[in-house]
Amino acid sequence: MxxxxxxxxxxxxxxxxxxxxxxxxxxxxxxxxxxxxxxxxxxxxxxxxxxxxxxxxxxxxxxxxxxxxxxxxxxxxxxxxxxxxxxxxxxxxxxxxxxxxxxxxxxxxxxxxxxxxxxxxxxxxxxxxxxxxxxxxxxxxxxxxxxxxxxxxxxxxNPHMTTAAVAKHAFRKGSRIAYLAADYAYGHEMLRGFKRAAAAIGAETAGEILHPFGAPDYSTFMPRLRAMRPDILCICNFGRDQANAIKQANDFGMKRASRLVVPVLLHNQRLAAGPDAFEGVVGAANYFWRLEExxxxxxxxxxxxxxxxxxxxxxxxxxxxxxxxxxxxxxxxxxxxxxxxxxxxxxxxxxxxxxxxxxxxxxxxxxxxQSVLVLESKKKSEMAGEADLFTILAIEPGSEAALRSCEELGHRA
The missing domain is CATH 3.40.50.2300 (Response regulator)
Incomplete structure (x- = not known):
């Protein structure tokens, strides 16, 4: 190009x-x-x-x-x-x-x-x-x-700071959490971050499933995830995978028993899938235009x-x-x-x-x-316009304490 x-x-x-x-x-x-x-x-x-x-x-x-x-x-x-x-x-x-x-x-x-x-x-x-x-x-x-x-x-x-911010506002001690994660670096790192945050909070892992990148169909995963009886289903993928997985989780009634959580709540995928599929989904973002307020x-x-x-x-x-x-x-x-x-x-x-x-x-x-925004996708009836997609639940301030330490990353003092 x-x-x-x-x-x-x-x-x-x-x-x-x-x-x-x-x-x-x-x-x-x-x-x-x-x-x-x-x-x-x-x-x-x-x-x-x-x-x-x-x-x-x-x-x-x-x-x-x-x-x-x-x-x-x-x-x-x-x-x-x-x-x-x-x-x-x-x-x-x-x-x-x-x-x-x-x-x-x-x-x-x-x-x-x-x-x-x-x-x-x-x-x-x-x-x-x-x-x-x-x-x-x-x-x-x-x-x-x-x-x-x-x-x-x-x-x-980065996944560590993103998942920690989401977990702080979505996980509770004793919560049972199931994970559906893309089987490549993004999914692996988000999964690791969520598990680390969950352990610190005292939440339990109900189970996990890895899916291939660009999976066209998630229907085979949903019965297995539902059988785990999670309080929270974390869907750790990106782009079209996020929209497709959330739509199918919604179709299979996962929201009736579990709260849907993602590491990154994507603006474009929420637009693509529509308000009904994403209603109530919680995740993080670096930016949402309503920060202008x-x-x-x-x-x-x-x-x-x-x-x-x-x-x-x-x-x-x-x-x-x-x-x-x-x-x-x-x-x-x-x-x-x-x-x-x-x-x-x-x-x-x-x-x-x-x-x-x-x-x-x-x-x-x-x-x-930098700060991390924790968002929740709005109901259609709550939206003030096509771009009014999310409610800002919290803004976690930028802090070096929110990052993995330099020593853990292998950097010498």
Whole structure:
């Protein structure tokens, strides 16, 4: 897929007329100076495939961040470009596209990926090439010492902090919990996080079932889950898998005996499945547009997105892209250029509030320390409009205490 610039159009470049005049045959003619090299941000995301809805939201929000930077004058007139590539949700494809972005397109930085395995593949390339990478997908592994590098930053929530926040508000001592989890890194990490949180609370595991990625039918799992007699059914999957699993759990009457809980309550999947299937489902999110009622930066982000997209509101995974690109460009400004070491240092020392309140990156693993929203999907009768999907039950404040310790991740003090 070809690269896109913010707003979908090439920026106007003003020729700068040199002060001196050429000699000989060119006497009397001004010689244009070379335009400042653009700040190139490579952006590999799965435009095609089951996570395409979330990926396209990320592109729209990243484009907005770049557009705002350029409209504010860029870096002393030096503009930014967003180079979007389709990684097709495939680690090998992502590695190839990332290598092309670095070596062919001369991207200064990489932001993107929407899968645990894909982001690790991207990170392997960027780390080996010493290119700054900001991941915008949940992962616990990318923070661990074996996969971490100085140029690695993780803007997304991670499964540990996500599941802990949900469990705090959904689990109770003595609750029986059954798990349906996707059989790949995302499902495994969310399952581990929920079990860890449940053990601390005193909840019991009634049983667990792993399902293949992209399973078209969950009907064979539902009788087995129902036989576990859980108080809570945790469905740990992503994208279309979430919508399909919740719809079928609803069809099989699981809600009559069990509360449905997910680690991440996805905006787009709730829209796709409708209010009835998702009614009462509880989960976490990094962002929901109704934060604008209490957070000024959320209001500014929403207003800018509405103006650019016909009144539509930004989504959760879109917000990851926006905050990542905005923070990166703030660090570029602070560093005064695109030198990798200088920008890494600037990003390490940055506290930023661009969409949801203050954030910063923890020193040992470059994990974004940020709030976690705990949401409940609304009944249709409670909705004030198509986008009024959730009630914010709680906002867990950003805290390094909510993360796994640096020592546990393998980082030396």
């Amino acid at each position: 070809g690269g896109f610039l913010a707003g979908g159009a090439a920026p106007t470049r003003r020729a700068v007329i040199g002060g001196g005049l050429a000699l000989g045959a060119l006497a009397g003619l001004g010689r244009p100076a070379r335009a400042a090299e653009p700040i190139r941000i490579g952006f590999p995301v799965p435009i095609t495939g089951p996570f395409g809805a979330e990926a396209k939201d990320q592109v729209r929000s990243a484009e907005l961040a770049v557009r705002q930077f350029n409209e504010a004058g860029g870096l002393g007139g030096r503009m930014a470009e967003l180079l979007v590539r389709d990684d097709k949700l495939n680690p090998g494809e992502a590695a190839t596209r990332t290598l092309e972005l670095i070596e062919k397109d001369r991207a200064h930085f990489i932001v993107g990926a929407l899968s645990s395995a894909v982001q690790l593949s991207v990170n392997e390339i960027t780390r080996s090439r010493k290119v700054l990478y900001v991941s915008i997908s949940q992962s616990d592994t990318i923070n661990e010492a074996k996969d971490f590098g100085r140029t690695t930053f993780h803007e997304a929530l 209490t957070v000024p930066s959320a209001r500014a982000f929403n207003d800018a997105f509405r103006a650019a997209h016909g009144g539509a509101v930004p989504t959760d995974y879109g917000a990851y892209a926006y905050t990542a690109v905005r923070a990166l460009l703030m660090a570029v400004t602070k560093a005064g250029g695109t030198d990798t070491e200088a920008v890494v240092t600037a990003l390490e020392g940055l506290t930023y509030d661009v969409a949801k309140g203050p954030e910063h990156y923890r020193a040992c693993d470059h994990q974004a320390v």
